[in-house]
Amino acid sequence: MxxxxxxxxxxxxxxxxxxxxxxxxxxxxxxxxxxxxxxxxxxxxxxxxxxWPSKGALLLDSLLSLNEAGLDYPDTGDIVADLRVQIHAAVDLLARPPFGPLFQALIGEAQHEPQVAAALNERFIAPQADKTVARLRAARDQGQLSPQFDLELAMAILSGPLYFQLLITQEPLTHEYVDRILDALFTGIGPTQAY
Amino acid sequence: MxxxxxxxxxxxxxxxxxxxxxxxxxxxxxxxxxxxxxxxxxxxxxxxxxxWPSKGALLLDSLLSLNEAGLDYPDTGDIVADLRVQIHAAVDLLARPPFGPLFQALIGEAQHEPQVAAALNERFIAPQADKTVARLRAARDQGQLSPQFDLELAMAILSGPLYFQLLITQEPLTHEYVDRILDALFTGIGPTQAY
The missing domain is CATH 1.10.10.60 (Homeodomain-like)
Incomplete structure (x- = not known):
């Protein structure tokens, strides 16, 4: 060519x-x-x-094409700050106007259409999980995470509360909400104390 | 009458x-x-x-009618054990066969139908949030939670990872998965240490 x-x-x-x-x-x-x-x-x-085998796959690629590089994690050495930057960017792109309603509808469709669910996982969730785990592993090596933290659960724990807000309560996903969730997740629910 | x-x-x-x-x-x-x-x-x-104004509202009530009492929290004095019992029951009822696919489809519909989303929140999420916060507040008063833990975030943090598994990765929601998530949430992601 x-x-x-x-x-x-x-x-x-x-x-x-x-x-x-x-x-x-x-x-x-x-x-x-x-x-x-x-x-x-x-x-x-x-x-x-x-x-693109389906409109779900086409829409997903179209949404991601807007800012794919922006969904990479920075590595400034401060894991909480870096997660915050990345999650703010992901939320700004996918979960807020103008494209939030389309992304939300796409996930709705994924509940009825296995092809759309597969595209969502292959094109977005799996690559994001790989990046998230890589960034968290580096942080763990630097002593910034609980040594017991199970990296396999990272995506579910970090992004689960955001999808809950987007899909279940359907209240606005703001940067302030992201920050409060990160604070709570890093501290933990149990009666623990920072070193 | x-x-x-x-x-x-x-x-x-x-x-x-x-x-x-x-x-x-x-x-x-x-x-x-x-x-x-x-x-x-x-x-x-x-x-x-x-x-019932819609089939979504009817299905939701039908699902919840199966085991409404079972979705209350026990209070044995051990918050992690009590959460585990309640979440296992909720997952068994709603997110696994035979009714899991119907509940999943209902949430899919809630992304396109505001009436279904409203029914889901009124009939299930809000009452569960009230019960969860009440049980967690009692635990916090007994020193079983981080004093800083923001109870307003409780539902999003505890159930977000479960909805992520149900709706996004669409992998099976097992008791073992629930237990691993609870462990990770109570410990926290950050480098903390139990008292």
């Missing part, structure tokens, strides 16, 4: 994902369809299906 | 909720309808709508 052709393919991909987000915001997840995205983006329906 | 009439009304309510669960298991949440429940239960459609 020449550079020009590969550039054209990248432009087309970008146009399809941008159109997905625009149209999703306008008409909502329920009415969004790959056909409608194809028509507005001036792309072939089969071009889209070749890359 | 005479005792006999009130007994008949209670029997009818019970029959409607039992039918909802039977039919929901057979045909799944998507195909479940108040009309189909009414037909099978031999009840009037309007009788059902008078009490």
């Amino acid at each position: 020449t550079d020009k052709r590969s550039q054209r393919a990248a432009d087309r991909t970008e146009a399809i994902m941008r159109t997905t987000l625009e149209l999703g915001q306008e008409i909502g997840y329920a009415k969004l369809s790959i056909e409608a995205v194809a028509a507005r983006a001036g792309a072939g329906k089969h071009t889209i299906y070749r890359r | 005479t005792d006999k009439r009130s007994q008949r009304a209670a029997d009818r309510t019970e029959a409607i909720m039992r039918t909802t669960l039977e039919l929901g298991q057979e045909i799944g949440y998507a195909k479940l309808s108040i009309e189909a429940v009414a037909a099978r239960a031999g009840a009037g459609k309007h009788t059902i709508y008078r009490r």
